[in-house]
Amino acid sequence: MTMRTIASILWRRLDQEGHDCCSLSRTGDGWSLKGQAAFLQGGAPCGLSYEIDCDAGWLARAARVVGLFGGDTLDYRFERLGDGGWALNGKKQIQVAGLVDLDLGFTPATNLLPIRRLGLRPGIPTPAPAAYLAFPELRLERLDQTYRRLDGTRYAYAAPAFDYDEVLEVAPSGFVVDYPSLWTTIALR
Numbered sequence: 001m002t003m004r005t006i007a008s009i010l011w012r013r014l015d016q017e018g019h020d021c022c023s024l025s026r027t028g029d030g031w032s033l034k035g036q037a038a039f040l041q042g043g044a045p046c047g048l049s050y051e052i053d054c055d056a057g058w059l060a061r062a063a064r065v066v067g068l069f070g071g072d073t074l075d076y077r078f079e080r081l082g083d084g085g086w087a088l089n090g091k092k093q094i095q096v097a098g099l100v101d102l103d104l105g106f107t108p109a110t111n112l113l114p115i116r117r118l119g120l121r122p123g124i125p126t127p128a129p130a131a132y133l134a135f136p137e138l139r140l141e142r143l144d145q146t147y148r149r150l151d152g153t154r155y156a157y158a159a160p161a162f163d164y165d166e167v168l169e170v171a172p173s174g175f176v177v178d179y180p181s182l183w184t185t186i187a188l189r
Helices: 109-118
Strands: 004-013 018-026 030-041 044-055 060-069 072-080 086-088 101-104 130-134 139-143 146-149 154-159 164-170 176-179 183-188
Touching: 018 109, 030 109, 044 101, 044 109, 060 101, 072 130, 101 109, 109 146, 109 176
Parallel strands: 101 130
Antiparallel strands: 004 018, 004 183, 018 030, 030 044, 044 060, 060 072, 072 086, 130 139, 146 154, 154 164, 164 176, 176 183
16 A cells, blocks of 8 residues: 655643654555554553554544553554444444544544534534543543534633643644643644
């Protein structure tokens, strides 16, 4: 598969020690996000590599997360099923059936998917519930979230389960460059 990198970013985590580096690439028939996050979680070192494969319309088809969490090795494979549901390591996840987006709870990279997929015009709040990998619990669950484009670079974002309601600053690539109280950009290319 031929890949052409469109953008890359390095974030610094604001709520605890950590960084995340991610690239966005165009593939033959879609898009790919690849990244690595290193951070402390509950005092334990955590290093995770992730890859998300999307179709041309920004629908996630598959994803993988591998790495270390404390002393444990993680290897999670996500697959979109033919019925629109999700499987995690081959096991169907009925609690997230029918959800379009995949949100990996340890990285801001996955906010790019609904931002690009929805192609919002300013002013219209749009629900975008996601299959959310809760971290450090490491389980898929439904995350209700809403995006409202304010202008060319800013989106009002709300995730009521986390009592989070802020304005995200977004680069033309779709990467969030300012995620108030959680992430800030160190470098963007």
